[in-house]
Amino acid sequence: MDLHRHHIILGAPVGEKFKKLWKYYLWQSFLAAVALFIIVLVLDKEKMVVISAMGATAFIVFVMPNAASAHSRNVIGGHLVGLILGTIILLKCHIFMNTPSWSELLSLLWRL
Numbered sequence: 001m002d003l004h005r006h007h008i009i010l011g012a013p014v015g016e017k018f019k020k021l022w023k024y025y026l027w028q029s030f031l032a033a034v035a036l037f038i039i040v041l042v043l044d045k046e047k048m049v050v051i052s053a054m055g056a057t058a059f060i061v062f063v064m065p066n067a068a069s070a071h072s073r074n075v076i077g078g079h080l081v082g083l084i085l086g087t088i089i090l091l092k093c094h095i096f097m098n099t100p101s102w103s104e105l106l107s108l109l110w111r112l
Contacts, residue, residue, distance in 0.1 A: 031062070032058040032061075035054070035058060036051065036054055039051065053082070057075055057078075060075070061075060
């Protein structure tokens, strides 16, 4: 690789594509930060674990928009699978812990 044709930022060569599209990349990063900031404002302290999933998704969608994992079907499908499995595990854990009634389970799910 000819390093004379590339600028070096933090030890990594920057290609011509980045030089042309730097404003686009900066705008994508800004939008991702705003989306995560809004999620932080909306969520309670107990639900901040969602930020890790949203951060990973934002990275995939904004940094690698052409990757197969960044397609909307894969992103939404992955979150739906996680939601369904998390709900099933939550219900099973509460059943095995002798939760008194289903109404308490449903009210617990409603509060989530």
